[in-house]
Amino acid sequence: MKKLLVRAPMNDESLERLHSLFTEVVYMPWTDTGERFYEKEMIACLLAERPDALITELDVINETVLKGYSALKFIGDCRASPENIDVKVCEKYKIPVLCTPARNANAVAEMWVSTLIAYERNLVDSVNWTKEKQWKPGTTPYHLWMGNEIYKSKIGFVGFGAVARNIAKLLQGFNVEISFYDPFVTDSSEYKKVGLEELFSTSDYISIHLPVTDTTKMMIDRELLSLIKKDSLLINSSRSAVVDNEALYDLVASGTIRGAILDVLDSEPPLESDSKVADIPNILLTPHIYGASHQVVDHHSEIITQRIIDYLNEQAAVAGDRL
Known part of the structure; x- marks a missing residue:
């Protein structure tokens, strides 16, 4: 040619x-x-x-x-x-x-780990608190911003392609228990393959890695989301259309689910009706940049x-x- x-x-x-x-x-x-x-x-x-x-x-x-x-x-x-x-x-x-x-599998994987740690260790809020000159005599930031480790937690992946596998490799040093749901993956010798209901009801962190197809649209519905433990988080860095986001926002805002980390929205850039998600305190929202390296x-x-x-x-x- x-x-x-x-x-x-x-x-x-x-x-x-x-x-x-x-x-x-x-x-x-x-x-x-x-x-x-x-x-x-x-x-x-x-x-x-x-x-x-x-x-x-x-x-x-x-x-x-x-x-x-x-x-x-x-x-x-x-x-x-x-x-x-x-x-x-x-x-x-x-x-x-x-x-x-x-x-961008590696870029997404690194960002996934970093944002989860940032969320659990109150990084954004503590940095803003410091910049706003709130660190004054008598304050105790060590206790005020004490967070959670992801060490020995249970992490479930919905979809176990290249991105999810890269994340799993990065997590090896955290001594976590990894399970996944993916009907197209038959080799589960290294990680535990489970059903959707088990994954949602037992995982501390649930990570969505699905393409948008006729089968996956709104696949993560209110019924599945309602199975999430109260102290667990949902992370979606794939596509917004695979999750019933109205149900997710309701469950997080009401405290039924502890929180969520989202890199995707139904409309990008968000419409005024979508921007309300940014006002929910327990949702960490990034502007679809997980793969941007x-x-x-x-x-x-x-x-x-x-x-x-x-x-x-x-x-x-x-x-x-x-x-």
Whole structure:
């Protein structure tokens, strides 16, 4: 193939490898041009550059785009799942879509552990208390901000893919008991596989790691949430749509559940009706940043480049050649 258009940020090493595979590589990542391209901008970009292949991360690729430009031989998407791309339409046009699964698994895992510790050790409130000059003679911060250790706790994962497994590895030094629910994971020799009801009713920390599908939408409903122990926490760093959040907010606000740590909301950025969750004292809310590390660019650069090499090798093998 002659020309590759790169619309995702990539590291120099991977760009160099891609230059060896294509006659021309045009590097114009969204981080330079400013946010994603929607239909009109994407079609204009493709018609101007006329690439044989595309690497993207945020740009919208749907039928309108592919009708406007139909010469792509494949699309590389620097995301764990191609939420910005209509995969069914790509299949219709016979355009393979290559993704980068687990590109931010380590970033999410590190953030998961750090926010849980921050929550349990009252980090945010104690820092704000100190900055607000509340540490005065007669105060006893050692007792005022005394928190909980996660040592020897029971942690249950709903969904046990790359992110959950990375978290489990990081937790090995905390001597925790790990269980998981995942009908697609059969190898449970290292960790305990349990049913959903058992996981929700016995875990000290319940962590959600589910994609949004017809099966998983609102899967974590009020009935399941009501099984959570009063002193337990729910952590959701995957997708908001898999949880009945109205039920979760009610249960936390009423004290039925001790609290929650959330990196996702039903609307992002939140609508005024959604922002009430930020006012619930026992919910730690972050703005969907668990996977946001500078190193993720290195991870997805390496993964997508290798996937492209493998794909081109497969095509070359069919033609009786090899890269």
